[in-house]
Amino acid sequence: FSGADLADGSCAHPTIPGRVSPLLPANHVTMTKGTGLVHTAPAHGMEDYSVASHHQLPTDCLVDESGYFTEAAGPELKNKNVLEEGNEAVIKMLQAAGSLLKEEKYVHSYPYDWRTKKPMIIRASKQWFVNTADVKAAAQDVLKKVQVIPTSAVNRMLEMLDRRTFWCISRQRCWGVP
DSSP states (O other), rough: OGGGGGGGOOOEOOTTOOOOEEEOOOOOOOOSSSSSOOOOOSSSSSSHHHHHEEETTOOOOBBBBTTTBBBGGGTOOOOTTTTHHHHHHHHHHHHHHOOOOOOOOOOOOOBBTTOOOOBBOOOOOOEEEEOOHHHHHHHHHHHHHHHOTTTHHHHHHHHHHHHHHHHHHEEOTOOOOO
């Protein structure tokens, strides 16, 4: 049967009782890449976020800033590291529910942190956005005090700051930005 035959269907969540997940079409799942039915984690990737946004789904993140499952993931997973004991806990939960069809070792292509050489988890983070002339003026004043090499780059940076309409103030990495 065609994947389109599954559109508007739903399935039970394998580890969260009572939770129902809709079956949704997604352009990033194709015959050449993907498995036909894939999970969507809107808080953990751009394609998944786009699908969720299009269908007005919540983008709840069950993983905290340190890579541990939150309370919302359930008591069996809470405070377990996603890439370590969390994986094993999920496998055991699937086995207990009779929902694990096959298990095999797989080397996932996680993005890696250039400093620690460890895999990174892509996750949504809380941010706030500012649209004020005060922030823009302060940034431009501070930039004028920085020694930039080559000096010709300062004007390009000041022009870029002048064109910017929104500002996002956030710390995406706990150790800072390179």
